[in-house]
Amino acid sequence: MQPRNDWTREEIQHLYEQPFLDLLFQAQQVHRAHFQPNQIQVSTLLSIKTGKCPEDCKYCSQSAHYDSQLEAERRITVEKVVQEAQIAKASGSSRFCMGAAWRNPHERDMPYVLEMVKEVKALGLETCMTLGMLNASQAERLKDAGLDYYNHNLDTSREYYSHIISTRSFDDRLNTLDHVRQAGLKVCSGGIVGLGENQQDRIGLLHELSTLPIHPESVPINMLVPIAGTPLAELERLDVTEWIRTIAVARILMPNSYIRLSAGRESLSDSDQALAFMAGANSLFSGEKLLTTPNAGAGQDQRLFKKLGLQVEKARPSISQLGIDAMA
Numbered sequence: 001m002q003p004r005n006d007w008t009r010e011e012i013q014h015l016y017e018q019p020f021l022d023l024l025f026q027a028q029q030v031h032r033a034h035f036q037p038n039q040i041q042v043s044t045l046l047s048i049k050t051g052k053c054p055e056d057c058k059y060c061s062q063s064a065h066y067d068s069q070l071e072a073e074r075r076i077t078v079e080k081v082v083q084e085a086q087i088a089k090a091s092g093s094s095r096f097c098m099g100a101a102w103r104n105p106h107e108r109d110m111p112y113v114l115e116m117v118k119e120v121k122a123l124g125l126e127t128c129m130t131l132g133m134l135n136a137s138q139a140e141r142l143k144d145a146g147l148d149y150y151n152h153n154l155d156t157s158r159e160y161y162s163h164i165i166s167t168r169s170f171d172d173r174l175n176t177l178d179h180v181r182q183a184g185l186k187v188c189s190g191g192i193v194g195l196g197e198n199q200q201d202r203i204g205l206l207h208e209l210s211t212l213p214i215h216p217e218s219v220p221i222n223m224l225v226p227i228a229g230t231p232l233a234e235l236e237r238l239d240v241t242e243w244i245r246t247i248a249v250a251r252i253l254m255p256n257s258y259i260r261l262s263a264g265r266e267s268l269s270d271s272d273q274a275l276a277f278m279a280g281a282n283s284l285f286s287g288e289k290l291l292t293t294p295n296a297g298a299g300q301d302q303r304l305f306k307k308l309g310l311q312v313e314k315a316r317p318s319i320s321q322l323g324i325d326a327m328a
């Protein structure tokens with residue numbers, strides 16, 4: 001059955017405001033009807049170009065508009081990326097996500113990223129990139145090179161967006177998502193909580209994501225990692241139950257999507273993470289680092305998975321890796 005994409009804000013608000021335990025129970029029921037309940041998908045992130053980003057996202061360590069003390073780094077070599085991807089694969093990741101601090105890739109960057117996709121894909125990993133805005137032709141070339149997923153977050157509600165980012169609009173984001181979909185790439189799109197938004201903004205974000213023509217296959221729900229020097233550095237921390245509610249409602253609205261417990265996991269206890277899994281999160285980023293901030297390393301995660309009896313989902317071989325292309 002096709003999942004619904006005609007959710008109303010009122011329905012979403014009703015789901016969101018339920019007693020916490022009712023919400024968790026409902027989300028877990030939806031989760032069990034659509035996924036193996038004890039399996040978790042693991043991705044690894046790598047920053048391929050760090051810092052000096054022209055965009056002014058108020059949460060980000062990589063924006064050139066703020067003094068976050070981050071050491072900027074030019075494009076790293078494809079060879080280095082492949083080495084990191086091999087390490088990620090050996091530690092159990094099924095997807096490798098490459099991120100660049102760009103407003104959009106320039107044409108001169110395209111041969112570099114296309115070569116990278118081909119080489120990482122050849123290792124048998126799923127590939128994901130997050131490079132900022134894409135035009136239709138760039139999305140098509142990434143698809144042709146073998147890219148599986150493109151990450152491009154809506155981040156927050158349409159109403160709150162301009163409070164967080166002024167160098168692009170919410171519609172710019174939707175346009176890129178449209179190019180990504182039209183090119184036949186899988187979509188990874190989610191948001192951040194804890195940006196000083198209110199509950200209506202979290203509901204607004206969930207409404208935008210769940211009423212896209214096709215739900216994103218992957219929905220990362222980040223919690224703000226406060227970065228010294230950025231405008232959001234001193235914000236009061238959002239209560240963790242609001243993050244878990246956001247995950248649970250995302251699970252109910254988008255039952256076939258992988259919901260990812262993303263940035264901010266470092267600050268969660270094992271039992272908070274278990275609650276997030278109960279709420280339907282079935283994916284996470286592993287590895288010592290996200291893009292620029294620390295994250296739970298593979299060893300720490302293996303211990304958690306063992307404790308909770310979770311199994312890591314294996315990468316599904318693509319049709320071309322099965323040799324079906326050659327037989328056709």
Ligand code: SAM
Binds near residue numbers: 060155224
């Ligand atoms: N430059 C690309 C873009 O903006 O699409 C890709 C990289 S950007 C770092 C990817 C996402 O990471 C953002 O959309 C945001 O949701 C998340 N993010 C960035 N900084 C964060 C922070 N300090 N805390 C939590 N999430 C963060």
Ligand code: DTB
Binds near residue numbers: 220289293
């Ligand atoms: C997403 O939603 N979260 C990831 C990934 N997509 C690219 C990035 C998190 C970045 C956290 C802050 C940092 O490490 O700089």
Ligand code: SF4
Binds near residue numbers: 054060103
């Ligand atoms: Fe640049 Fe992405 Fe950071 Fe925004 S979130 S400043 S676009 S790297």
